[in-house]
Amino acid sequence: EAQVTQNPRYLITVTGKKLTVTCSQNMNHEYMSWYRQDPGLGLRQIYYSMNVEVTDKGDVPEGYKVSRKEKRNFPLILESPSPNQTSLYFCASSLVRGNEKLFFGSGTQLSVL
Amino acid sequence: AQRVTQPEKLLSVFKGAPVELKCNYSYSGSPELFWYVQYSRQRLQLLLRHISRESIKGFTADLNKGETSFHLKKPFAQEEDSAMYYCALSPPTSGTYKYIFGTGTRLKVLA
Numbered sequence: 001e002a003q004v005t006q007n008p009r010y011l012i013t014v015t016g017k018k019l020t021v022t023c024s025q026n027m028n029h030e031y032m033s034w035y036r037q038d039p040g041l042g043l044r045q046i047y048y049s050m051n052v053e054v055t056d057k058g059d060v061p062e063g064y065k066v067s068r069k070e071k072r073n074f075p076l077i078l079e080s081p082s083p084n085q086t087s088l089y090f091c092a093s094s095l096v097r098g099n100e101k102l103f104f105g106s107g108t109q110l111s112v113l
Numbered sequence: 114a115q116r117v118t119q120p121e122k123l124l125s126v127f128k129g130a131p132v133e134l135k136c137n138y139s140y141s142g143s144p145e146l147f148w149y150v151q152y153s154r155q156r157l158q159l160l161l162r163h164i165s166r167e168s169i170k171g172f173t174a175d176l177n178k179g180e181t182s183f184h185l186k187k188p189f190a191q192e193e194d195s196a197m198y199y200c201a202l203s204p205p206t207s208g209t210y211k212y213i214f215g216t217g218t219r220l221k222v223l224a
Binding site for chain 2: 033035040041042043044045048058059090092101102104105106107
């Protein structure tokens with residue numbers, strides 16, 4: 001089944017403890033991206049990647065890192081999480097052509113205490 | 114600056130009533146516009162995109178370049194339409210590939 005898989009679904013951690021949220025897609029998509037969803041603020045793009053080893057900042061990249069070593073994987077790294085990074089995170093992918101729709105993962109609810 | 118505005122956080126309508134979810138955008142050019150929907154406990158998924166001009170689940174959206182709007186409409190709301198709706202803009206492929214989402218509108222269809 002074609003899909004975007006995120007892990008974990010839920011994560012509770014403490015301030016400063018490095019964590020990684022994984023994202024994998026099996027559709028051979030070039031484009032992958034990360035979003036955070038907060039009440040009243042909607043979806044905001046954190047980082048995106050046009051292809052392997054090509055990444056760029058979205059609107060809210062501070063405090064996050066990404067890497068794209070393989071086409072299928074696009075992990076989101078929080079080197080030193082803080083409480084203001086408590087949020088619902090979504091990974092998405094698409095083909096790189098005009099007008100292509102995004103396929104979303106099921107989300108990761110992160111709580112930083 | 115590129116921006117998508119959804120002025121209503123919550124829209125409540127009765128079953129069978131018409132629905133219009135508003136979306137206005139700010140972009141100096143011809144962006145690609147989308148509506149995504151998130152049903153309870155489900156992933157975000159594409160509802161429709163302006164380029165395809167198709168109607169999905171009875172919803173339509175017309176791009177009005179003069180008013181820079183892309184409002185989502187349905188003539189008769191159903192209870193299963195209750196969900197969170199996001200309008201999104203994507204600049205044409207030109208070196209940047211950011212998606213910009215609005216803040217979302219929660220639609221509640223009352224029985």
